[in-house]
Amino acid sequence: MLARGLVSGRGGVRGRVSGGFLQTAVFGGRTGQQERHGTTEAALKRTPLYEFHRAHGGKMVAFAGWSMPVQYTDSHINSHLHTRQHCSIFDVSHMLQTKVHGKDRVKFMESLIVGDIAELKDNQGTLSLFTNDKGGIIDDLIVTKTDQGYLYVVSNAGCADKDSAHMEAKLQEFKAAGHAVDIEYLEESLIAIQGPSTARVLQEGVCDNLSKLTFMTSVLTPVFGIQGCRVTRCGYTGEDGVEISVPCGSVVELTEKLLVNSEVKLAGLGARDSLRLEAGLCLYGNDIDETTTPVEASLVWTIGKRRRQVRDFPGADVIVPQIKAKTQRKRVGLMSSGPPVRQHTPILSPNGKVIGEVTSGCPSPCLKQNVAMGYVETSFSKSGTPVQVEVRKKMVPAVISKMPFVPTSYYTGQ
Numbered sequence: 001m002l003a004r005g006l007v008s009g010r011g012g013v014r015g016r017v018s019g020g021f022l023q024t025a026v027f028g029g030r031t032g033q034q035e036r037h038g039t040t041e042a043a044l045k046r047t048p049l050y051e052f053h054r055a056h057g058g059k060m061v062a063f064a065g066w067s068m069p070v071q072y073t074d075s076h077i078n079s080h081l082h083t084r085q086h087c088s089i090f091d092v093s094h095m096l097q098t099k100v101h102g103k104d105r106v107k108f109m110e111s112l113i114v115g116d117i118a119e120l121k122d123n124q125g126t127l128s129l130f131t132n133d134k135g136g137i138i139d140d141l142i143v144t145k146t147d148q149g150y151l152y153v154v155s156n157a158g159c160a161d162k163d164s165a166h167m168e169a170k171l172q173e174f175k176a177a178g179h180a181v182d183i184e185y186l187e188e189s190l191i192a193i194q195g196p197s198t199a200r201v202l203q204e205g206v207c208d209n210l211s212k213l214t215f216m217t218s219v220l221t222p223v224f225g226i227q228g229c230r231v232t233r234c235g236y237t238g239e240d241g242v243e244i245s246v247p248c249g250s251v252v253e254l255t256e257k258l259l260v261n262s263e264v265k266l267a268g269l270g271a272r273d274s275l276r277l278e279a280g281l282c283l284y285g286n287d288i289d290e291t292t293t294p295v296e297a298s299l300v301w302t303i304g305k306r307r308r309q310v311r312d313f314p315g316a317d318v319i320v321p322q323i324k325a326k327t328q329r330k331r332v333g334l335m336s337s338g339p340p341v342r343q344h345t346p347i348l349s350p351n352g353k354v355i356g357e358v359t360s361g362c363p364s365p366c367l368k369q370n371v372a373m374g375y376v377e378t379s380f381s382k383s384g385t386p387v388q389v390e391v392r393k394k395m396v397p398a399v400i401s402k403m404p405f406v407p408t409s410y411y412t413g414q
Contacts, residue, residue, distance in 0.1 A: 087195030116304025238279025280403025
């Protein structure tokens with residue numbers, strides 16, 4: 001996610017930024033959203049932290065219809081490395097937060113996604129996918145089965161209208177069939193604290209023992225005296241971290257209290273994008289979309305075992321057979337040196353045949369090499385396979401690589 005979490009070749013949210021967006025936003029020029037939609041600053045939505053961002057040197061850009069900080073006074077690279085070494089706060093209040101109520105809430109949610117929500121323990125979450133009848137991915141999202149009698153759902157800002165319309169259409173169908181379910185859209189803010197210092201910084205402000213809050217679990221707790229907060233251990237950087245849903249009127253206060261600790265800095269969309277790419281995490285609209293199946297995207301792990309057997313999720317008749325049979329293409333990682341590899345860069349075989357395309361790419365601040373992900377013909381998808389990428393009409397050697405590029409550090413309690 002959400003802001004958050006975790007669409008890699010392994011397991012669990014999300015803001016999203018493309019490689020092209022990162023390039024234009026950090027190094028100048030108009031963003032893709034501005035170019036496509038003619039967005040003006042006045043027309044953009046603002047999170048409750050908007051003025052706070054500006055007061056702290058945030059460079060604001062258009063993203064998914066919102067005015068969001070791409071970076072602050074620190075350079076993008078310094079911000080990225082600070083997150084890997086200490087911890088950073090990201091404003092992800094543009095994400096869509098939803099509660100699903102009613103005794104049929106699990107059945108309702110499972111009618112829309114590939115995950116097994118019934119098997120979750122109380123206050124445990126999972127990354128899942130909305131799919132369509134053709135097996136395409138409508139969006140990725142995190143669903144938490146709370147002990148408060150509702151499901152807590154976080155999905156992408158850029159898909160908010162689409163996701164809500166999709167859920168509401170199914171809601172009407174469920175209610176017409178006599179099922180008990182309701183949807184509540186939250187007006188809460190959402191901030192992500194990411195990095196190895198997160199638990200130490202946050203523990204000072206909560207009564208709960210954070211060593212008991214493991215990856216993809218959630219708790220309702222006051223945070224630095226602020227009531228009504230939901231803390232979920234997840235993130236979109238590959239590091240240990242949390243997302244905190246907090247009342248809008250208190251988000252500035254909470255952010256200020258966190259920043260008192262010298263370990264903590266503000267970070268923007270630029271660092272968020274390069275961090276998630278190093279961690280091998282997908283960006284909806286770049287790396288996955290409605291033309292991509294979970295199998296092609298190497299996201300089979302999101303499909304619950306029971307769901308595969310019963311085939312009761314949208315697109316199951318397309319997706320399940322693909323699990324055993326090879327698809328024509330597959331999402332892979334790539335590494336190269338030389339000029340940066342960006343979205344839409346052609347991927348070629350050693351003999352010059354076009355075999356795929358890059359969907360996200362950037363120079364890795366940690367590895368000092370270019371990292372990217374994209375889709376290639378399955379016969380070229382094995383790690384270590386030499387390929388080429390076409391950058392500025394020149395062929396650059398690259399190699400198919402395992403993801404994550406930088407090892408992840410999710411906290412599992414061990």
